[in-house]
Amino acid sequence: MELRQLEYFVAVAEEAGFTRAAARLHVAQPGVSAQIRQLERELGEPLFDRSGRGARLTAVGEAVLPYARAALAAVSGMRQVADEFTGLLRGRVVMGGVATPSVLDLPGMLAAFHERHPAVEISLVESGSGQLLDGVVTGRFDLGLLGLGGPLPPGLGVQVVVDQALVAVVHRGHELAGARSIRVAELKGLPLISLPPGTGLRAALEEVCGRAGFAPHVAFEAGEPYVLGQLAARGLGVAVLPESAVAGAESELHVLAVVEPELRGRMGVVWRADGQTSPAARAFIEHARRHLPDLAE
Structure with a gap:
């Protein structure tokens, strides 16, 4: 054997x-x-x-x-x-992540860790937030970068690295294109375009609509925020996406602030705070937390 x-x-x-x-x-x-x-x-x-x-x-x-x-x-x-x-750190670390804003400079963070610890193998796996969270809990991932929606399971640490407004966007000829904002209650019954279930954005949308007394009618789903805007630009509905994902598409889209209440999307790095982790994983988690923003609530 x-x-x-x-x-x-x-x-x-x-x-x-x-x-x-x-x-x-x-x-x-x-x-x-x-x-x-x-x-x-x-x-x-x-x-x-x-x-x-x-x-x-x-x-x-x-x-x-x-x-x-x-x-x-x-x-x-x-x-x-x-x-x-010998003072040499070696091993393997696995990070799971969703599509991330360029402001986080994830490649730079990974390159800096590799330069400091060249004997540590780094694997990066992309998946949905739900699968990433489960992977951190079960130990498949040492660190997860994911959208934050509801409460996290016990035993996990979290550092919020992105906190931005979620906006509604429509094509320039849409009946809502003359408005500057839209109340959450006004989303009821509208064909919405959103990320799929298991993502932090979708969880935030469902939570705020649920508090307003209705379930959102999601007509189209896509796994990438920029695709949501493209679908809205073709007149397929009202896309709900991060404010940063609209950049560069303003000529095709009209952006509405979501108000009463404001809708926000958060991303964070999540790790196991309880239980054993390898020295390589501990070093990687500490490095990531230093490199990435820490947005206190």
């Missing part, structure tokens, strides 16, 4: 598929499959049910997964202890 086999086994279990695990590990998919089959032969039992789409753990797979994770953690701990004697 080799550590590589255990690493591949854990990756396939967490990704629920051989192809996604291979992409995460930066290896060819046949190699992952071959190592898992070898591990199954050594254990004498199948670890995955391959009958459907993806790969689901069998009962045996579920039972041995904690031991595989513990073995990998023990080896990582041995390396970390040895590295502490």
Whole structure:
């Protein structure tokens, strides 16, 4: 039994598929499959049910997964202890993030950390806020950069890095194009264009509309804020998006402030404040918090 086999086994279990695990590990998919089959032969039992789409753990797979994770953690701990004697920080950190405003300079933050700790491998994964939050809670991500909506699960730390107004935008020929603002209550029944569920913007929109006594009618969804504006420019509805996402499209769009109450969108970095983290992860979290803004509420 080799550590590589255990690493591949854990990756396939967490990704629920051989192809996604291979992409995460930066290896060819046949190699992952071959190592898992070898591990199954050594254990004498199948670890995955391959009958459907993806790969689901069998009962045996579920039972041995904690031991595989513990073995990998023990080896990582041995390396970390040895590295502490040489002053070298090594390991792997995983950051999950959504599309971010350029003002945050995320590439600069990552480059500065790599320059300081070249032996630490950094992985950046893009996903929705809901999946990112779950990934931080379960330990898949060491740090998440995501939209903030409702309350966070216990045991997490958060630093707000973006706090900006959310605005409503329509095309220049829309009946609302003559107004400067729109009350939240006036959004009722309008065909809205929004980010999908699980994002901080969508959570903020649903929360403020719920307080006004109605559920928003979202006619179109898109995963990128700038696409929301493009849909509105084609006359498909009223887009709700961050104020910064309108920049450069004012010739096609009319912007309305959302009032009574004001609608705001927040983004933050989130990490596990409780539980064990590797030295590399701790250093990365501290570096990110120093580099990124800290907007006190």
